[in-house]
Amino acid sequence: MKNWIEAFSVIDFISVGILLTAVAMNAFRRLESCVRTYTVNSWLLSSLIAIVAFMIGETHLYIAAALTLVTKGILLPVFLRRIVKQMKVTHDVEPYINNALSLTISGILVAVVYASLSVGIFVSGFSKNVLQISIAVILIGLFIMITRRKAITQVIGLLFMENGLFLAGFSLTFGMPTIIELGVLFDMLMGVIILGIFAIQIKRVFTSSDLDKLTILKG
Amino acid sequence: MDPESFLSIGAFCFVLGAVFSLVPFRKGKSLLYLLPALAALNFAAAGLYLAFGEPANILSFPISSVFGFLFCGDALSGFFIIAISVLTFSVSLYSIGYTSSMKHQGLMGFLFNLFILSMIAVVTSGNIVTFLISWETMSVVSYFLVTIDRDKESAKAGLLYAVMTHIGTAFIIVSFLLLYAYSGSADFAGIRASAAGFPLEIKSLVFLFAVIGFGTKAGVIPLHTWLPKAHPAAPSNISSLMSGVMIKTGIYGIVRIAVDVLGKGPEWWGIAVLVVGAVSSILGVLYALMEHDIKRLLAYHSVENIGIILLGIGASMMFRSGGLYNLAAVALIAGLYHTLNHAVFKGLLFLGAGSVMHATHTKNMDDMGGLMKAMPYTGLFFLVGSVSICALPPFNGFVSEWLTFQSLLLGFSSASVTSKIVSPLGGAALALTGALAAACFVKAFGISFLGMARSGHAEKAKESSGSMIAGMAVLAVLCLVLGVLPGVVTSILSPAVYSLTGAVGPTSAMSFLHIDETAASLSPAMILITMAVMSAATLAFVFVAGGRRKLSYGDSWDCGIPALNARMQYSAAAFTKPIRMIFKRIYLPRRELRVSYILKPFFVRSIKYSGEITPFFEKFLYEPATDVIQKIAGKVRLLQSGSLHLYLGYILITLVLLLIFGS
Numbered sequence: 001m002k003n004w005i006e007a008f009s010v011i012d013f014i015s016v017g018i019l020l021t022a023v024a025m026n027a028f029r030r031l032e033s034c035v036r037t038y039t040v041n042s043w044l045l046s047s048l049i050a051i052v053a054f055m056i057g058e059t060h061l062y063i064a065a066a067l068t069l070v071t072k073g074i075l076l077p078v079f080l081r082r083i084v085k086q087m088k089v090t091h092d093v094e095p096y097i098n099n100a101l102s103l104t105i106s107g108i109l110v111a112v113v114y115a116s117l118s119v120g121i122f123v124s125g126f127s128k129n130v131l132q133i134s135i136a137v138i139l140i141g142l143f144i145m146i147t148r149r150k151a152i153t154q155v156i157g158l159l160f161m162e163n164g165l166f167l168a169g170f171s172l173t174f175g176m177p178t179i180i181e182l183g184v185l186f187d188m189l190m191g192v193i194i195l196g197i198f199a200i201q202i203k204r205v206f207t208s209s210d211l212d213k214l215t216i217l218k219g
Numbered sequence: 220m221d222p223e224s225f226l227s228i229g230a231f232c233f234v235l236g237a238v239f240s241l242v243p244f245r246k247g248k249s250l251l252y253l254l255p256a257l258a259a260l261n262f263a264a265a266g267l268y269l270a271f272g273e274p275a276n277i278l279s280f281p282i283s284s285v286f287g288f289l290f291c292g293d294a295l296s297g298f299f300i301i302a303i304s305v306l307t308f309s310v311s312l313y314s315i316g317y318t319s320s321m322k323h324q325g326l327m328g329f330l331f332n333l334f335i336l337s338m339i340a341v342v343t344s345g346n347i348v349t350f351l352i353s354w355e356t357m358s359v360v361s362y363f364l365v366t367i368d369r370d371k372e373s374a375k376a377g378l379l380y381a382v383m384t385h386i387g388t389a390f391i392i393v394s395f396l397l398l399y400a401y402s403g404s405a406d407f408a409g410i411r412a413s414a415a416g417f418p419l420e421i422k423s424l425v426f427l428f429a430v431i432g433f434g435t436k437a438g439v440i441p442l443h444t445w446l447p448k449a450h451p452a453a454p455s456n457i458s459s460l461m462s463g464v465m466i467k468t469g470i471y472g473i474v475r476i477a478v479d480v481l482g483k484g485p486e487w488w489g490i491a492v493l494v495v496g497a498v499s500s501i502l503g504v505l506y507a508l509m510e511h512d513i514k515r516l517l518a519y520h521s522v523e524n525i526g527i528i529l530l531g532i533g534a535s536m537m538f539r540s541g542g543l544y545n546l547a548a549v550a551l552i553a554g555l556y557h558t559l560n561h562a563v564f565k566g567l568l569f570l571g572a573g574s575v576m577h578a579t580h581t582k583n584m585d586d587m588g589g590l591m592k593a594m595p596y597t598g599l600f601f602l603v604g605s606v607s608i609c610a611l612p613p614f615n616g617f618v619s620e621w622l623t624f625q626s627l628l629l630g631f632s633s634a635s636v637t638s639k640i641v642s643p644l645g646g647a648a649l650a651l652t653g654a655l656a657a658a659c660f661v662k663a664f665g666i667s668f669l670g671m672a673r674s675g676h677a678e679k680a681k682e683s684s685g686s687m688i689a690g691m692a693v694l695a696v697l698c699l700v701l702g703v704l705p706g707v708v709t710s711i712l713s714p715a716v717y718s719l720t721g722a723v724g725p726t727s728a729m730s731f732l733h734i735d736e737t738a739a740s741l742s743p744a745m746i747l748i749t750m751a752v753m754s755a756a757t758l759a760f761v762f763v764a765g766g767r768r769k770l771s772y773g774d775s776w777d778c779g780i781p782a783l784n785a786r787m788q789y790s791a792a793a794f795t796k797p798i799r800m801i802f803k804r805i806y807l808p809r810r811e812l813r814v815s816y817i818l819k820p821f822f823v824r825s826i827k828y829s830g831e832i833t834p835f836f837e838k839f840l841y842e843p844a845t846d847v848i849q850k851i852a853g854k855v856r857l858l859q860s861g862s863l864h865l866y867l868g869y870i871l872i873t874l875v876l877l878l879i880f881g882s
Contacts, residue, residue, distance in 0.1 A: 096864070109875070112875060112878060112879060113878060115879075116878045116879050116881075117878070135878070138874075139871065139874060139875065142867060142870060142871045142874070143871060145864075145867050146864050146867045146868045146871060147864070154863075211862075211863050211864065212862065212864075214861065214862075214863060215860065215861035215862050216861075217861065
């Protein structure tokens with residue numbers, strides 16, 4: 001089994017899958033698709049952790065994989081979908097720049113990350129590609145936050161960044177202690193719930209979930 | 220009893236006063252000001268001990284190996300403690316009556332006690348950290364006192380004060396950090412011990428920063444802008460303390476750092492202080508002349524008097540670097556003597572102004588007039604203060620200005636050409652200042668107290684309460700005592716001056732001063748006696764030679780106009796018109812005359828005259844500076860657009876750049 005995984009470089013494939021789902025975020029127009037992409041991204045992350053756990057035989061990584069699956073793969077998507085439904089109006093993403101340009105810029109970001117992290121002390125561990133991929137996912141998450149108007153897309157961008165961070169930490173340390181993983185996941189769950197409530201409130205107060213309207217708050 | 224126990228009893232009284240002030244009751248609350256008065260007596264005793272005794276550690280409370288709280292006193296601190304407590308005592312008495320009808324009585328009492336305690340803490344601080352903490356406490360507490368009325372004017376004045384005082388503190392901190400970096404010690408004593416080995420440029424930098432920092436608090440021109448705004452905004456008992464002693468902590472700082480800690484410096488230090496003093500004194504009095512607001516007028520006089528004090532201190536530094544130690548001692552005594560004198564008479568004048576404002580509800584002198592009849596005691600004490608500040612014998616201002624004159628004129632005997640030129644010029648500046656000050660107080664006293672009442676409020680004015688009169692009386696008597704018995708003050712000062720310059724200065728007895736270098740002597744008691752004898756003789760002569768005549772009382776001659784009224788009197792603006800014309804290059808006056816006619820040019824319906832002077836430093840120094848800052852701030856503000864996406868964009872760009880250039 002282990003040989004089989006190594007022979008087909010399953011780890012690299014899953015990592016690339018994570019990167020591709022992040023890049024694909026740029027191409028989707030509907031909020032529902034974005035949430036679905038995030039779900040796929042989280043499942044891939046979870047399965048990656050599980051496989052690495054199997055490869056090196058660490059029990060606490062199984063727990064991390066299970067937790068990731070439950071929170072990021074199930075709870076958060078359900079919650080996000082409910083928010084999207086509550087927003088009612090258009091389910092369009094409304095980006096500032098068109099999809100082609102935004103895909104191009106994501107590509108450039110990935111290239112920059114690969115170029116700048118190809119040498120150095122970090123290139124080690126179970127797969128030398130995982131770190132680059134994780135950093136690229138973080139940047140793409142941030143980029144999504146910048147280019148999307150709606151408050152809910154900000155939350156999804158943030159979640160992508162978090163997945164990227166998780167992956168980066170995981171690739172360097174083979175998973176943090178379980179208690180820290182638990183804390184981070186719980187934090188994120190709370191964070192997203194609060195952000196969701198905010199998004200609904202913003203929608204209610206400004207009769208739009210467009211974050212551009214927030215500039216009038218500046219003194 | 221030793222100074223420590225006096226100081227602790229005094230400090231305890233202040234704390235007690237502060238705490239009880241916060242207890243919510245109103246009846247008889249102003250009697251709590253007896254506590255700071257009591258504390259002031261204790262501090263005066265401790266100050267006397269310190270002035271004559273050995274330097275003493277009062278309280279030390281180490282926090283780490285380098286820093287900690289350290290309070291200690293030497294002769295110089297002792298002298299400033301005496302100055303603070305003298306004024307505190309009378310202002311506390313005065314406050315009993317003055318604050319009895321105030322709105323924020325409890326807060327006022329709390330801050331009052333804290334304010335004085337922090338000033339004492341400043342002059343007894345033994346190391347950098349203690350000094351800065353006390354200094355900031357003093358600044359913040361006085362800010363709250365300035366804005367205690369919570370109206371728009373005092374809020375604006377308070378903001379300006381807070382900004383200026385913090386700019387000053389920034390300079391002080393830099394200068395202290397330089398001292399710490401080069402000596403490795405945070406104690407003033409330790410820094411003093413190693414200061415001789417510092418590089419000269421560092422010493423000069425420390426000197427410059429200290430003079431700018433402390434000069435801001437002292438109110439030297441051009442750093443004075445807060446002073447004429449903050450002092451009038453504060454309640455009068457507070458302006459009395461601020462003008463009387465708080466700005467003197469700036470003088471203390473300059474003496475402590477530039478004279479004491481840094482030791483003998485190059486000649487230009489002294490010349491710089493002297494020039495700053497000369498400019499401050501002349502411009503201070505010139506701007507005071509143009510003020511019609513009695514408290515602003517007094518505030519500008521504080522600028523002037525700080526200038527006179529700095530003339531003495533600058534001359535002392537200059538002579539010290541030239542090796543003329545005895546002259547340096549004379550000049551330093553002159554400066555410090557004037558510090559005490561100014562505390563007493565300016566305190567008195569502000570209290571007098573407070574009484575007048577209490578009675579007339581106006582600060583504008585053109586709405587006063589004729590108050591001498593309604594408020595004879597206040598008028599008398601204000602007159603005593605005015606005569607003292609004009610440096611007329613037999614009051615105290617005369618002695619210190621005489622000493623300053625003597626030391627400046629003696630600059631001729633200096634070996635250096637620069638000081639030969641600079642010191643007589645300083646003397647000339649002082650002479651001009653003295654004359655203008657006299658003109659200014661003729662105006663201040665004459666317009667407010669003499670003549671006819673110029674407004675309904677002034678007509679209805681009543682004499683202030685007993686405690687307010689008592690507070691002023693103490694200071695008025697002190698004006699006379701300090702003027703007649705200069706030997707007492709010089710003997711209090713001589714240990715401090717000896718430790719700073721290594722010479723004793725003038726030889727003195729109770730009421731006698733003699734300076735060896737010029738063979739000039741002064742005996743104010745003799746002047747007093749001569750004045751008394753001469754006036755008695757003149758009266759006697761008139762009485763005898765004039766014979767008995769019948770006295771008849773009548774109105775002033777009115778040129779045949781049916782009734783004299785208050786509007787025919789000399790106004791404050793009219794009185795100073797000649798001076799405004801002579802110094803128009805400095806004032807840059809603007810005036811506007813609007814006449815509307817019924818039939819041109821003979822029948823006039825109304826004439827409207829308004830005139831103002833250009834506030835030179837505000838307009839040509841501060842306004843351009845704030846403009847530049849605002850422009851830069853406006854540019855920087857573009858970064859903060861309020862758009863969440865832009866902010867996130869900054870983060871992304873930073874991250875990408877870090878990735879590219881960081882790896």
